[in-house]
Amino acid sequence: MTQTDASGTAPHPSGRPGGLAGLDLRGRTALVTGAASGIGRSCALRLAAAGARVRALDRDAAGLDALTAAYAAGGDGSLAAEVLDLTDLDAAERAAAGADILVNNAGLQLVKPIEEFPGEVFHTVLTVMLEAPFRLIKGALPHMYASGWGRIVNISSVHGLRASPYKSAYVAAKHGLEGLSKTAALEGAAHGVTSNCVNPAYVRTPLVERQIADQAAAHGIPAERVVREVMLTDTALKRLLEPEEVAEALAYLCTEQASFITGSSLPLDGGWTAH
Ligand code: NAD
Numbered sequence: 001m002t003q004t005d006a007s008g009t010a011p012h013p014s015g016r017p018g019g020l021a022g023l024d025l026r027g028r029t030a031l032v033t034g035a036a037s038g039i040g041r042s043c044a045l046r047l048a049a050a051g052a053r054v055r056a057l058d059r060d061a062a063g064l065d066a067l068t069a070a071y072a073a074g075g076d077g078s079l080a081a082e083v084l085d086l087t088d089l090d091a092a093e094r095a096a097a098g099a100d101i102l103v104n105n106a107g108l109q110l111v112k113p114i115e116e117f118p119g120e121v122f123h124t125v126l127t128v129m130l131e132a133p134f135r136l137i138k139g140a141l142p143h144m145y146a147s148g149w150g151r152i153v154n155i156s157s158v159h160g161l162r163a164s165p166y167k168s169a170y171v172a173a174k175h176g177l178e179g180l181s182k183t184a185a186l187e188g189a190a191h192g193v194t195s196n197c198v199n200p201a202y203v204r205t206p207l208v209e210r211q212i213a214d215q216a217a218a219h220g221i222p223a224e225r226v227v228r229e230v231m232l233t234d235t236a237l238k239r240l241l242e243p244e245e246v247a248e249a250l251a252y253l254c255t256e257q258a259s260f261i262t263g264s265s266l267p268l269d270g271g272w273t274a275h
Pocket of ligand 1: 037084106
């Protein structure tokens with residue numbers, strides 16, 4: 001009969017504890033981009049709680065200060081902030097060196113029809129949300145390959161799988177990120193490196209709060225009607241997702257138990273893509 005650990009699950013051949021409750025990332029270095037806010041902040045805190053040495057990267061120094069202040073050091077994890085604007089692609093590639101876990105999360109959004117969409121914003125969105133992840137993966141792989149272990153998690157979106165009007169740059173960047181993630185999965189497989197996407201629907205973060213306020217102003221309707229009538233029309237579950245729920249999915253993809261999951265896209269979409 002198979003022996004089980006305290007959580008009731010069989011121990012992994014690696015000897016690390018089984019089950020999410022026993023998620024053990026001690027000794028792993030995790031680089032999280034866009035960690036000053038929203039989903040990235042929750043991911044950084046979750047990985048540090050699991051024992052990882054987290055490097056929290058963002059261009060927002062004040063947000064990073066708030067994150068490090070909020071992090072109550074405990075267990076074996078740690079959290080250190082690094083201010084960097086990812087449009088500096090060479091610096092982004094250098095920053096990724098030595099990471100065992102890379103979370104490509106930083107992002108931005110502009111909602112406008114294509115004929116009014118400023119070309120320079122399109123370029124910036126593609127740079128931060130597609131080219132920077134490429135350069136970060138490129139910078140992280142030598143160490144991951146040398147150690148025979150790595151986890152790349154790309155925070156994509158339902159918009160990596162489905163389009164919506166007025167989000168040309170965002171949808172293009174996320175669809176590109178899906179392709180990059182799958183390619184990294186195929187190349188990394190022989191080296192113990194997995195690469196996956198997480199695909200949330202609308203998450204309660206500052207990025208979405210801004211969209212709600214903008215759309216409420218544009219349509220002249222209250223914020224709760226924007227959420228109900230614009231954001232939740234395609235989901236079966238009629239609520240926003242919380243950033244902590246995304247962080248749990250991310251954490252799972254970093255476990256030993258998830259070592260056979262690669263090249264995949266995990267929808268956290270309340271049934272949106274079931275249509
Ligand atoms: P957010 O605005 O709360 O946080 C994004 C972070 O990225 C910010 O801290 C910002 O400073 C940082 N950032 C932006 N440009 C940067 C740059 N050039 N260099 C360094 N850092 C930069 O947004 P969020 O909602 O937490 O989104 C995080 C990720 O999740 C994004 O990739 C987004 O597309 C994705 N996502 C969000 C939702 C949602 O509903 N909120 C849904 C699906 C996917």
